[in-house]
Amino acid sequence: MSTVHAVAAFDGLPISHPDALVDVEVPVPELRPRDLLVRVRAVSVNPVDVKVRSGLERRDTPKVLGWDAAGTVEAVGPQVEGFGVGDEVWYAGDLTRPGSNTELHAVDERVVSRKPTTLGFAEAAALPLTTITAWESLFDRLRLTGSSRGDLLVLGAAGGVGSVLVQLAKLRTGLRVLAGAGKAESREWVTALGADAVVDHHDLVASVRAQAPDGVDLLFSPHSTGNVEAFAEVLKPFGEVVAIDDPVGLDLYPLKTKSITWHWELMFTRPMFTTPDVAEQGRLLAETASLVDAGHLRSTLTTAIDDFSAAGLREAHRLVETGRTVGKVVVHR
Known part of the structure; x- marks a missing residue:
């Protein structure tokens, strides 16, 4: 053939x-x-x-x-x-x-x-792709561990990456997870995945403040264009964002006064550049397979x-x- x-x-x-x-x-x-x-x-x-x-x-x-x-x-x-x-x-x-x-x-x-x-x-x-993205976002970019505490806001929580990220954050950290969702189907989905609370991304600032009056510590963004000022509002000083989208000409200046850190996550970086730790992706997929087979991840x-x-x-x-x-x-x- x-x-x-x-x-x-x-x-x-x-x-x-x-x-x-x-x-x-x-x-x-x-x-x-x-x-x-x-x-x-x-x-x-x-x-x-x-x-x-x-x-x-x-x-x-x-x-x-x-x-x-x-x-x-x-x-x-x-x-x-x-x-x-x-x-x-x-x-x-x-x-x-x-x-x-x-x-x-x-x-x-x-x-x-x-x-x-x-x-x-x-x-x-x-x-695989969404799991690697979620895993690297949480544990490589944000450096979270089992002892991590605070509030994590996951936007697009009913999407591919968000659906895994919510599960991993609840499974492997001590964070309270606020899931961004709009329609009823999405809200039901993220709740079933383990989110502690659901916020309405259509009215993000007010909805987040209702759940976390002092702001959130961490934020995951699959769509950043037009949202940076809202991110600056809902994040605490010294908060952190991890983003996976491709916004052109994104202005991050609104984050400066709170000294907010911005991370980029691209799961293809390791294989694209054959980094010395490229085998980490195979390892984390093997660990994910064990979590799935044990009934901890769906x-x-x-x-x-x-x-x-x-x-x-x-x-x-x-x-x-x-x-x-x-x-x-x-x-x-």
Whole structure:
């Protein structure tokens, strides 16, 4: 077999266009020394997929998107030590390499772990990228521990990252978690995940002050544009923000008088630059799998599309583009 089926984009077309994502044949990937060749069984769609697709300029070669994946190891590179053929794995991949919307996918073993045994492939595929983002936000950027106390405000708490971050914060810290949500479905979802209180992001300052009159210590932001002044209002002096979005020309001056710290989190930094600690991503996914199998962490899958084709992935992109999804959208075979 010299080629495999994949779903790709050639241009940044609107998702309503039938050619926004198309079925293609691509070469079977060549393995680097530490690569796994994974037969992909399920992928999830994240905002990064939408961003990369919509920002494409017209090209002659297919751009295969997709980073979250769960599947079975088909082959291993010559220097692979931790995995063997037949292992069921999950991972979030590397932004600089071809994506996982394909039948066979090559990925560095250091950003992979065995998937939870208690989850099917679709349930597992919902978690890796958002879990790594949430984990690094809490424990690498904010340096939280089990003895951490105070109030954490999680905006977009019903989204992919927020849904995991709420769970991890309650599981691994002593923080009180305030979850930002608007519609009733989102409020019910974040409460079920363990949030201590729910605030209305449509009236953020008043809603937060009702729950935390003195302000919050920490804030997670998936959408920062137009919100910095509100952040400055609701955060205590010396508070901290961790943000995952891509705001252009963001003005952080309103944070200065309270000496508020701003952190950026991009889960692709480690694999993009092959940092010395790149294997931390595989390790934390292995720890996450243990938490899932022990019943401490739940999958955030809410919508499963049984159609691993361009049509199925276009529908998944359409749903994510609305910005109103609760939990995660997964496409599986």
